[in-house]
Amino acid sequence: MSEMQYDWTFDSPNGGRQVDVLGDTQGATATIKDLLSDASAEAPAIPAPxxxxxxxxxxxxxxxxxxxxxxxxxxxxxxxxxxxxxxxxxxxxxxxxxxxxxxxxxxxxxxxxxxxxxxxxxxxxxxxxxxxxxxxxxxxxxxxxxxxxxxxxxxxxxxxxxxxHTVERPSRLTVPLRKGGYALVRYPNGGDQAAMLADSKATSAEANSALLARCLVEIRDAQGTTVPGSADLAKGLSLGDRRAILTQLAKNQPGPRLxxxxxxxxxxxxxxxxxxxxxxxxxxx
Missing domain, CATH: 3.30.2220 (rbstp2171)
Structure with a gap:
């Protein structure tokens, strides 16, 4: 039986020449190291669709x-x-x-x-x-x-x-009040939404009070007196002013107009x- 011959060669990454594994062991070892180094390099970032x-x-x-x-x-x-x-x-x-x-x-x-x-x-x-x-x-x-x-x-x-609709951050909204002065409010976020909807049995009026209590920064009346926002202030606002503030928040809120x-x-x-x-x-x- 004739002796089986193996032709163990592969292409070098440098120049494309063939490397003889048995005839050039040092060259083959160096080439394998180069190939492993290339394979272990950081993968290219794939952009999101x-x-x-x-x-x-x-x-x-x-x-x-x-x-x-x-x-x-x-x-x-x-x-x-x-x-x-x-x-x-x-x-x-x-x-x-x-x-x-x-x-x-x-x-x-x-x-x-x-x-x-x-x-x-x-x-x-x-x-x-x-x-x-x-x-x-x-x-x-x-x-x-x-x-x-x-x-x-x-x-x-x-x-x-x-x-x-888009807005520049940080952004606050100024809403004129019926008897003069204004309310300074911030746009509600996810935390405000969770607080407003936390009580599943709350009425819409109670939910509105919870939202205003968190988002009402301050009230400045016609005489220039400033009162910081609070739950009591939100409940003490006139019905017309409450509705005006909530309407303006909904109208000017950034985001898709779903x-x-x-x-x-x-x-x-x-x-x-x-x-x-x-x-x-x-x-x-």
Whole structure:
């Protein structure tokens, strides 16, 4: 039986020449080290897909920096199971959705504490981005009733086209009061939202008081007297001033205008309001 011969050669990474393992052991060893060194180098960063990146309308304030880029991800079956367990609690559903679907805010990984700092509009922007990353940008609605002609129709909207309002951070809002002077308020964040909705049995008036107690910075009356915000001050405001402050906060809050979406009924040309909530965006869960 003739002796079996092995031709152990491979291409060198330098110049493409072949290295003979048996005939040139030193050269082969050096080449193998080069190959291992190349393989152990830091892997190139792979950018997130475009539909997983979102620009926050307010941003996360960190010292002198404001992080406005966030990354979200597509939800999975495991996420669906987690969301199903908290579906009956709207606040817990929202918090869980944001924790599962948001990867980072700027360079910071997402934590419940970070999410609580975000303005409500930033949180809405994340919810909308998670929805697009998971299901795509198109959303179809059946059996919409046109308020102009009364006809029922279906329509598909492009969630990428939802208008958004931005503000510079940090930002406060000045609201004129009925009898002169003004209220200085800050935009509510996730922590304020949690406090407002903590008591599931609270009336809408009590929830409004809880929100104003946290977001009301100060009141300056017509004589120039300044009173710092407090729970008692929020409850002591006139009903007209309370409504004016809440209306201005809702109107000027940065973020996607989910409650202001309108579509046109092509048959009659009428404008049809189509406000969206978190529950609407994730109705398939």
């Amino acid at each position: 475009a539909d997983c990146l979102v620009t926050l309308p307010g941003g996360l304030l960190r010292g002198e920096a404001i992080y406005i880029e966030a990354e979200v991800r597509e939800l999975t079956g495991t996420d669906e199971e987690a969301l199903a367990r908290v579906r009956s609690n709207p606040l817990r559903f929202l918090e869980t959705l944001l924790e599962l679907g948001t990867v980072r805010i700027g360079t910071e990984p997402v934590t419940p504490a970070v999410l609580s700092e975000l303005l409500l509009g930033d949180r809405d922007a994340l919810v909308l981005a998670i929805r697009i990353a998971t299901f795509g940008n198109e959303m179809t609605f059946d059996l919409i009733t046109c308020p102009t002609c009364g006809e029922e129709f279906s329509a598909t909207i492009d969630l990428n086209q939802v208008e958004s 409650l202001e979406i309108e579509i046109e009924h092509e048959e009659c040309g009428g404008e049809v309001p189509l406000p969206l909530s978190v529950a609407d965006l994730f109705r398939d869960f």
